[in-house]
Amino acid sequence: MAENMARESSFSRNFSNVSTLETPGIKHGPNGTFYVSSGISDLDRIIGGGFPLGSLVMVMEDAEAPHHMLLLRNFMSQGLVHHQPLLYASPSKDPRGFLGTLPSPSTSAKDKPINEDQEQNSLRIAWQYKKYFGEDHQIIDGNRVNKQEFCSELDIRKPLERHLFSGQYVDCVSIKDTPSLSAFQDHCATFLAQFSRSDSKLSRCGRIAIQSLCAPQCEYINKDWDLLSFIQSLKSKLRSANAVAVITFPPSLLSPSICKRWQHMADLLLSVKAIPDEDKELTKLLTGYQDMIGFLNIHKIARINTQAPVILEATTYSIKLHKRRFLALECLNQAPVDGSSGSSYSKTSSCSTSSRNGTLDF
Amino acid sequence: MDYRNSNLLDEALGLEDEECGLRGKVIAIQDCVETSGAFVFHQLIKRLLVPNSSNAVVFLAFSRPFSHYDRILRKLGCNLAAQRDDGRFLFFDMLRLQYPDKNEDKSSEDWLVAVFRKILQIVRAFPQNNKNYITIMIDDISLIEVAVHGSSGLVLDFLHYCQTLTSEFGCSLVTLNHADIYSSVENCAFLLQMEYLADVLVKIEPLVTGLAADVHGQLTVLNRGVSDGKGNLKTKTPNFRFKVKENVVEYFYPGSRT
Numbered sequence: 058m059a060e061n062m063a064r065e066s067s068f069s070r071n072f073s074n075v076s077t078l079e080t081p082g083i084k085h086g087p088n089g090t091f092y093v094s095s096g097i098s099d100l101d102r103i104i105g106g107g108f109p110l111g112s113l114v115m116v117m118e119d120a121e122a123p124h125h126m127l128l129l130r131n132f133m134s135q136g137l138v139h140h141q142p143l144l145y146a147s148p149s150k151d152p153r154g155f156l157g158t159l160p161s162p163s164t165s166a167k168d169k170p171i172n173e174d175q176e177q178n179s180l181r182i183a184w185q186y187k188k189y190f191g192e193d194h195q196i197i198d199g200n201r202v203n204k205q206e207f208c209s210e211l212d213i214r215k216p217l218e219r220h221l222f223s224g225q226y227v228d229c230v231s232i233k234d235t236p237s238l239s240a241f242q243d244h245c246a247t248f249l250a251q252f253s254r255s256d257s258k259l260s261r262c263g264r265i266a267i268q269s270l271c272a273p274q275c276e277y278i279n280k281d282w283d284l285l286s287f288i289q290s291l292k293s294k295l296r297s298a299n300a301v302a303v304i305t306f307p308p309s310l311l312s313p314s315i316c317k318r319w320q321h322m323a324d325l326l327l328s329v330k331a332i333p334d335e336d337k338e339l340t341k342l343l344t345g346y347q348d349m350i351g352f353l354n355i356h357k358i359a360r361i362n363t364q365a366p367v368i369l370e371a372t373t374y375s376i377k378l379h380k381r382r383f384l385a386l387e388c389l390n391q392a393p394v395d396g397s398s399g400s401s402y403s404k405t406s407s408c409s410t411s412s413r414n415g416t417l418d419f
Numbered sequence: 420m421d422y423r424n425s426n427l428l429d430e431a432l433g434l435e436d437e438e439c440g441l442r443g444k445v446i447a448i449q450d451c452v453e454t455s456g457a458f459v460f461h462q463l464i465k466r467l468l469v470p471n472s473s474n475a476v477v478f479l480a481f482s483r484p485f486s487h488y489d490r491i492l493r494k495l496g497c498n499l500a501a502q503r504d505d506g507r508f509l510f511f512d513m514l515r516l517q518y519p520d521k522n523e524d525k526s527s528e529d530w531l532v533a534v535f536r537k538i539l540q541i542v543r544a545f546p547q548n549n550k551n552y553i554t555i556m557i558d559d560i561s562l563i564e565v566a567v568h569g570s571s572g573l574v575l576d577f578l579h580y581c582q583t584l585t586s587e588f589g590c591s592l593v594t595l596n597h598a599d600i601y602s603s604v605e606n607c608a609f610l611l612q613m614e615y616l617a618d619v620l621v622k623i624e625p626l627v628t629g630l631a632a633d634v635h636g637q638l639t640v641l642n643r644g645v646s647d648g649k650g651n652l653k654t655k656t657p658n659f660r661f662k663v664k665e666n667v668v669e670y671f672y673p674g675s676r677t
Contacts, residue, residue: 088490089490281569282565282568282569283568285565286518286565286566286568289518289562289565289566290518292514293514293515296483296484296514297484312603313602313603314600314601314602314603314605314606317452317597317599317600317602318561318565318597318600320452321452321561321597321600326452356452356453357452357453360455361487362486362487362490362491363490363491363665364457364458364461364491364663364665364668365663365664365665366454366455366635366663368630368631368632368635372630
């Protein structure tokens, strides 16, 4: 079934042959777009190259676990490593303190945690899964040189060097005590004006990271339409700027209808979910369950300058830490079926249900 | 793809003879987060702006800039930049416009009135016998609600006024909205009112079984008591599948691939 990925359209995505620009940290994407790295190489690969410049990424938080912070930290850190200016906003009183927790690129020379583990895992994984790894190896080998520059292996146990975030590259804003978002909106507009696309040369790009935009401690929390208006204004400025914005928010604090509006506004929509402790059902169902720290769901992928949607093979991935240092995303693998128990294909809410038998849907 | 061959969507919308345009209909497209319905706009623009037809499109864009549509339509075989220069494709980039001040209700109303006046001015500027070849497209309605800070009543009034253009001048109106935003009981009224205004409802939904690489979703066309010109009411509600590619959209009935 994996072999039937023949593309019928004359336009096909070609990920392994993208050329890097002179600026490290930005690469060409399809349809005239440019990508910056999310800071997590697996995520870049899954979503087709990275975060497109001009797009708005939204991450739906899980109240039970702060996994969205892992994504945010890697995103922010990756930008600083590439000297891309960053605007960071959070509902805490002192957002600058957060910068001390950003991960730093690993300096180990033979630093291939992914390949190493795959070597080991290939002995354990049953034969029918090998065909999936063949493709991944090709892409990783082909892009290895480029990837070292484009996406760094960020070690969450090693804090980012101070000089990278103490300079003029980082602007921190607290949105806790602001009664309205208009000042922050202007702040974002000023920040994005530096990366206007009217300059023909793509020399620099910026990143905006907004943590927990509708957090309960913020004064504007009840002003649904103000928030939507802010997001729309941010989007319109992003469209004409070489920048990416990541907004995390707790969906449980919004009404379902407003939450859907937020989701529609996102170009790339992700959600994180905590792993329930000691879930015996999931332990039996999934391999490697003990090593997972959470789930990542990909709901929507950015479609800029194209109408064709990107349909992923799987939309749910497990978040793991390789060697307890490097963030990785892995497909969920069902554990071998125990013949004695009855139905083993029960789908839990966290397993992906991407169906490839769509043509037989009557 | 030969544009003269109409596909299932064209037939369902009565667009087999593209030179007559959409014949003064109000078409409401509804989609959701899982499956976007924007491709219907691209399809319609391509069908309407064929060479040697008198059709013109007025496009109010709240979600994407011109460059996005231009690139997509170019792959579909339509040069939007050239059409824009010829005055057949009028694009309003609402993203760049100053939105009304939220502290004043009146300013939202004035803003919408100004937008409508602009459209009316354009329609009036067209030659008399060509007015019924104009199609007004709005992408998308939920963002107009954001622009006026949630005053849905104002948005409905605006749509009513746009609908008068169809009865008075014979223009057609195509709008896009997101059905999943209005799925709760408290706020379904807005969507129901939009459906009431519409002659044709195009619903885009994912498959019940989830996403698939070969079938991107299902499309249902509901014609509300529209006569097909021969005195027969169109009561069929075609439901078919679609697959969106870069340069074409394929439509097919479930279980078959044309």
